Amino acid sequence: MEKDITIYDIARELDLSPTTISRALNDHPAVNQKTKQRISEAAAQMGYRSNLFASNLRKQRTNTIGLIVPRLDSPFHSSAIAGMEKIANEEGYNLIISQSLETVQKEIANAKTMFDSRVDGLLVSLSFETENLDHFERFISKGIPVIFYDRVAEHKDCTSIVIDNLQAAYKATSHLIEQGCSNIVHITGNLKRNVYADRLKGYKYALIDHNLPFTECNVLTGQMTEEAGRQAAEQILAMDPLPDGIFVSNDTCAVSCLKTLKQAGISIPRDMAIIGFNNDLTSRVVEPNLTTINYPGQEMGEVALKVLLMQINGSTEGIPSNTINLRSDLIIRESSLRGKVLAKKKPLLL
Amino acid sequence: MEKDITIYDIARELDLSPTTISRALNDHPAVNQKTKQRISEAAAQMGYRSNLFASNLRKQRTNTIGLIVPRLDSPFHSSAIAGMEKIANEEGYNLIISQSLETVQKEIANAKTMFDSRVDGLLVSLSFETENLDHFERFISKGIPVIFYDRVAEHKDCTSIVIDNLQAAYKATSHLIEQGCSNIVHITGNLKRNVYADRLKGYKYALIDHNLPFTECNVLTGQMTEEAGRQAAEQILAMDPLPDGIFVSNDTCAVSCLKTLKQAGISIPRDMAIIGFNNDLTSRVVEPNLTTINYPGQEMGEVALKVLLMQINGSTEGIPSNTINLRSDLIIRESSLRGKVLAKKKPLLL
DNA sequence: TAAAAGTATGCAATCGGTTTCAGTTGTTAA
DNA sequence: TTAACAACTGAAACCGATTGCATACTTTTA
Structure with a gap:
């Protein structure tokens, strides 16, 4: 149970300020190349790891994406999730997953948890029972993008990803x-x-x-x-x-x-x-x-996540329309x- | 994009201190019952939600559990995950999921991400390639419990959950x-x-x-x-x-x-x-x-999560042994x- | 040579809860 | 009547990273 190393420890060690340490570790241009080198070596050597909570608290974003599916143990959803995880992992995002078990109550509860976890975006495949989208309103009114896939519903501010x-x-x-x-x-x-x-x-x-x-x-x-x-x-x-x-x-x-x-x-x-x-x-x-x-389960998952990331990063231009159709064949x-x-x-x- | 409500806002509104707000919302005994009532009403009315990052930062725990599986799109793992999600959800924990795709590199990378996300515990089913458990050492040396299930390996500090x-x-x-x-x-x-x-x-x-x-x-x-x-x-x-x-x-x-x-x-x-x-x-x-x-995929997932929670909460007594065997039948x-x-x-x- | 621009660094405030310690009020026992 | 104690509440420090602004030092430009 060793104590964690913080940027303050590194600062003390190298006789620099925490500011410089933080900048160096984030590859900020205003830090001397040699200093950066020294800092990152010291960080590695001391076993430093960034505290995501401090960082998130300050930056007001979490690099986390929420996912609500009806059931985790369905072949379609497994492969969709596999696709999502792949992209999320590549882009440095975490996935928080929960299942509604086809009930509205659980879907609402899960949405609340996701909201409280401050996900940067939300992917949803609706439960059988869901009648309205009120429980997603709070995301939308805070500008957190919500994307529906497969089991979708019409909402003017949300993209849907489906097959025809x-x-x-x-x-x-x-x-x-x-x-x-x-x-x-x-x-x-x-x-x-x-x-x-x-x-x-x-x-x-x-x-x-x-x-x-x-x-x-x-x-x-x-x-x-x-x-x-x-x-x-x-x-x-x-x-x-x-x-x-x-x-x-x-x-x-x-x-x-x-x-x-x-x-x-x-x-x-x-x-x-x-x-x-x-x-x-x-x-x-x-x-x-x-x-x-x-x-195309895996592909649908990948597309859903890619589009979500585009929306999170504010590049709305790339999104062709409110609904994205994937190919399917007999x-x-x-x-x-x-x-x-x-x-x-x-x-x-x- | 409305601004978030914080305990400071509630404090100002009710002419109390943030301390009392925090205590009331956590049902701390040293707060008058009536005050609690007032506070929780105001909180609900103002649309307050706790900032998990601030809370985690201070409390040094995350209520998050990491999971590394070889593949998400396998019937066995889907049902194991379904079981885990069920328990995690009931107990107020989040699950962060990632897949190794049967390679060591990805398993190591995923372990690192989990570590940086400061999960309170880790569940792992090993990839085909994994030869040693070095990438889990840092968890163990920090007292973060690691549990292997199904595809397990011997480690003196880790519980394994398997069938015979x-x-x-x-x-x-x-x-x-x-x-x-x-x-x-x-x-x-x-x-x-x-x-x-x-x-x-x-x-x-x-x-x-x-x-x-x-x-x-x-x-x-x-x-x-x-x-x-x-x-x-x-x-x-x-x-x-x-x-x-x-x-x-x-x-x-x-x-x-x-x-x-x-x-x-x-x-x-x-x-x-x-x-x-x-x-x-x-x-x-x-x-x-x-x-x-x-x-028993679902059951194995449930047991794995329950045992992990016991370890996280420090009640080591309940754990019968280093290896837990579940029933299977022909x-x-x-x-x-x-x-x-x-x-x-x-x-x-x- | 002085002023302007550029480079590198640090100070201190900030994010929003949690927690220690201290203070206030009211009650009870001596 | 006073000391002792319980029941609440609050001030301020703290968790660790980020960032606007200021500063010191160099280099370039007029």
């Missing part, structure tokens, strides 16, 4: 239709969240554009968990007539739904074609492999390929 | 032997890391105890990634004779190995039985479902069940 969910869902649904599906069910999450609302729209528009009817009862909303996938499958099995296509808003749910349907004797994709969303590892593991939308695999898979399978069966 | 990898591997291997396997391959990671070294031991001892030969060439070490699983499968396919059992040190790798073997026409578990490690979601999705070791599924699966399958084929 509507278009992705439109593509997915159209693909099902092209594969011969005409009675397509959509399984999705809480429609308060843009991601699910937009995917529903994309699904709906694709149906309409292909002259297929849209009915409310073909839309099942739930928690998008493994369990929800099972339940959705039960609901589907109870439908009459049975649908011939399913578009699910995430892979976890799609995979468990697919498994349940298979167990019930449904042949995928012959009886029903399925498409998921996210391109999680499981989509490549399940049999048949799941057609899905590739979702990855076609067996679970939706009716023609081809049948062609492939037949020779095997003979 | 040797025993788990022993169980897994014994199970394969009981299912009739006699030529078992083990796929594992860098043997510098306890988790892999211990699993190798468990595998070896199980063989020996069942009078089966242990040979180096049946042990394949690699990066334990999806890609590594494919490569391992190729190696296995080139073996002569082919093994009849495979014990893999993680599920990601086991699943991709299993898929590759299946594609090559190997029947699982009839030709080869496979066991993984971790109980990731994919182990329940792959066909046949993967027998695996259930790994989850038997189809990929290793030779007798039963065959029995099930036959009627289907007839």
